[in-house]
Amino acid sequence: MSALSTVVVVTWRGREHITACLDALKAQKSPHRTIVVDNASDDGTAELLGGHEVVRLPRNRGYAGGLAAVLHLVDTPYVAWLNDDAVPEPAWLAELESALAKDAGAAAATSSILLADGSTQSVGVALTADGHGKDLVLAGREVFGFCGGAALLRTDVLRAVGGVPASFFCYYEDTDTAWRLRLAGHRVVSVGPARVRHRHGASTRPGSxxxxxxxxxxxxxxxxxxxxxxxxxxxxxxxxxxxxxxxxxxxxxxxxxxxxxxxxxxxxxxxxxxxxxxxxxxxxxxxxxxxxxxxxxxxx
Incomplete structure (x- = not known):
């Protein structure tokens, strides 16, 4: 069976956690292509990526910049964004693919992102009254936006709405993309059975x-x-x-x-x-x- 999805994992100094992420991708029920974007890591991360398709950037371009740098390489109908400190369950990708296959109006599917203690970090993103993006812990089928830490998008639609805002470096690249998807007439759905465990803050320092x-x-x-x-x-x-x-x-x-x-x-x-x-x-x-x-x- 040919792959429907390309999973893009952006890493920077991810030596302590990226192996768990990549091992979990190998265990996925759905065949896929994985591209690892190494943002000029200097902690030994590169030595752990042997056997994987790797694009090494000459400088750290952030999460948004890393995603944008390889979008032109994606040749599958879907592209997944996955944090390097996220560990998806074996059915994660298959659940997301199934959700988009069944809903032609949806251009993105967001996951159930769980913290290490099992509590919910995000099942989608809401838009607050003052324009912030806010993680939802309870949601219906449709949500305003997706959490970029673990989501699946239609590749052609993503390109058509302008791709990933590389200059954002980190944060709000997902909510900006959700805005553009909705402005183009598309929807975003939350897929409860598509679960990942996330080591929140392993790659960045929330509150810094x-x-x-x-x-x-x-x-x-x-x-x-x-x-x-x-x-x-x-x-x-x-x-x-x-x-x-x-x-x-x-x-x-x-x-x-x-x-x-x-x-x-x-x-x-x-x-x-x-x-x-x-x-x-x-x-x-x-x-x-x-x-x-x-x-x-x-x-x-």
């Missing part, structure tokens, strides 16, 4: 300065690319106002994403990218569709 920088910046970039103009402008203005007023507040929040220096850096990076982002916005879709998607999904 970099984590908050990428999250805050990429949320704003996503909204500027995809959301209704009023929503994008409001959220950018709100971020700016909070940042400007922070030094005047006596009891400012102590979280890393409320530090003035970090927020100033985020604003600088967004403004630097703004001309290119506005050009990208014009290529994505019409304002009417943006409003409809926002009305249907924001705050649900």
């Amino acid at each position: 300065r970099l984590f908050h920088r990428w999250n805050e910046r990429n949320r704003l970039l996503m909204l500027l690319r995809c959301a209704p103009a009023g929503v994008a402008a409001t959220q950018l203005a709100r971020f700016l106002a909070i940042t400007v007023l922070l030094p005047l507040r006596r009891n400012a929040p102590r979280a890393a994403n409320f530090r003035f220096g970090l927020r100033a850096q985020v604003l600088a990076e967004v403004l630097l990218r703004l001309p290119a982002v506005l050009v990208q916005r014009c290529t994505i879709t019409t304002s009417t569709k943006r409003g409809r998607v926002w009305q249907d999904w924001a705050g649900r």
